[in-house]
Amino acid sequence: MKTRFPILVFLLIFRCILGWATTLDFPSGQEIRVTGYPDNMYQDISKCIIKIDRFLFSSEEICAKYRDTEIRATGTLDKPLIDSFVGNLWLTSAEIEIDEKTQKLKNSKTQNGDMLNNFRESLVSVYKKYVPEPEAGLVSGVVLGYKKDIGQELYRQMIKSGSIHIAVASGYNILLVGGVVLSLSFWFVRRSVAVWIALVAMILYGLLA
Structure with a gap:
């Protein structure tokens, strides 16, 4: 126990120095272009934070737009936004472009290979057929967690009003489906059979959402 603490302190200091050293090759104000698939994404209020390699940048679009899609981002390094501890570099005012080839490939994979996604897309098309926009996108979000068609303006309004949680299929939805079935x-x-049927229905709904 006595030797474990100094080792942890040493590893922490070493990690900090290593992260700081990796940022020395990128001076503040340098324009950087990074291309690739997002390693990590998360929604931060009205912005989507995207990470490719060691570079992070933000977008006003929803994260679902960039999932499984190769993108190109060009931005400027800003010294105060450099995270030296883990070696992450932030790009400010990043301009993001979507690779059309990968977007078409993504669509073709959805059309040809993924039966679950195809079934979900067919359900969404039913909403679009009988419900006007943007209500159709909202219904798709509430029922299936399908956020692509919600629309940026409505999405921001829901964030400001604090009602964005209703546009995402949640655990409550799964319990509701299970209870009805x-x-x-x-x-x-x-x-006993009814319980198994309800469990299967909840699993299938969870996969769809």
Whole structure:
């Protein structure tokens, strides 16, 4: 125990020095272009934070737009935004371009190889057919967690009003589906079978959402 603490302190200091050293090759104010698939993404209020390699940048679009898509980002390094501890570099005012080839490939994969995504797309097309926009996108988000068609303006308004949580399929939705299926199954099969049917329905809905 006594030797473990100094080792942890040494590793922490070494990690900090290593992260700081990796940022020395990129002076503040330098224009950087980075290309690749996002290593990590998360939604920060109205912005999507994207990480490719050691570079991080933000976009006003929703993160779903860039998922499984190769992108090119060009931005400027800003010294105060450099994270020396882990060696991350922030690009300010980044201009983001989507590689059209990978976008077409992504669409073709969805059309040809993924039955689950195809089924979800067919359900979304039903909403679009009978419900006007932007309500159709909102219904798709609430029921299936499909956020691509919500629209930027409506998305920002929901963030400002604090109601963005209703546009995402949550655990409550899964429990609701399971409860409805369980109640209906009781009319036709034994209780033990109904429980299994409800569990399968919840799993399938979770995969769709």
